[in-house]
Amino acid sequence: MTAHEEIDLKRFIRHVPDFPKPGILFYDISTLMRNPDAWQLAMGRLARQVAPLKPDLLAAVESRGFLTAAPLADRLGCGLLMLRKCGKLPGETISHTYDLEYGSDTLEIQADAIQPGQRVVVMDDLLATGGTLAASVALLRKAGANVVGASVMVELTSLGGRNKVDAPVSTLLTYKE
Template structure:
């Protein structure tokens, strides 16, 4: 056992009740990111989870997925692409529109971001109901990627989002609510 395996990273996640609206408990990762040692440990643990998938590319979901995918792509020696809202990427794009609890949303990638068959891991900060992560996997598959996994910092297990994702999911920190 190394000296860092006993560090509880949940100590560094701030819980903010009633944000962004009443009844929601927000898990704020900015407090984890502010602590350099804890952030390094978190990135190390995520890298160890993702490395066995041997990704060619990490696909970061706008915008908090960018925060983990960029340092991990560097650590793992792979590329990174961004999954963004419409109108944020230059050039030709591939889109996927998906339903949310109250409405719909769209994600896009650049049409030339994926070579057919590339091994891709989707990265986001949070897995709750699973809609955005599931849509990300669908979009990447539509673009020709072999989605080998999805990785998140925080999973709210009580919401069952994992079941909607058509790929193995690795989570750093799990919460029941």
Template sequence: MTARQEIDLKHYIRHIPDFPKPGILFYDISTLMRNPDAWQMAMGRLARQVAPFKPDILAAVESRGFLTAAPLADRLGCGMLMLRKRGKLPGKTVSHTYDLEYGSDTLEIQHDAVQPGQRVVIMDDLLATGGTLAASATLLQKAGADVVAASVLVELTGLGGRARLGDIPVTTLLSYDE
């Protein structure tokens, strides 16, 4: 049996009930990141999933998307840009405001972060209801990017977030039905 077959990455995701509020089950990736073998395996698997999309740049969603996009961009030999909350980026920005379950939020990129037609893969840690990934795609498309895929470490399939991305392919490292 190879090392790739031996490591079940789900064993490295800690589940924390009632965080950040009662009734929410939090999927903690910090325990995966602390184990060097499991983290290397996760990055290798993500690289194999994302490479076929031939991205020019990875768009990392604040803040846990930064954790996967940076090492992955290095492995794939592509660039990385940051999707940040309003007011966190210097200089001229392009923004998109979107609705949340309770209120709204705004994502921004620097106005020159992506060139028209660049192939972009959006990276985040978790896909739940899909609102943030869908807003990220809208923002990047508004800036002229060709959003070719989205990739996450963990997907909560029962929440149907994938459907909010329309025809944008989504790759997932670990899926949970909860």
């Protein structure tokens, strides 16, 4: 075991109670990102998880998915595409509307972002109930992607979100909450 493998990245994640609303415990990755050694270690660990999937593209979910996907795409030498909220992308788009606990939301991708059959890994910061990650997989498949996996920095396992995602999910840090 190397010194890097012994470092528990959870100690760099700040827990913020009652954010963004009462009863929610927010896992703040910004504190990990501010520490250059912890951030490099986290990116290295994510790279080791995602590289075996041999992605052509990483699909970053707005907005915190951009934070992990961009440096990881650079490390892996693959492309990057953005999954954005409705109306944020120029040109022709493909959209997917999905239900949330209270209402619905829509994700979009540029219509020419994916060549049919390209290997894509979805990236986001957090997996909780799984709605956004599942919608991302559905949208990417609608656009012709071969979704080979999803990768998140933090997973709240007690919420069962991975059961909704129709793709293999890898997680850097898990919390039972």
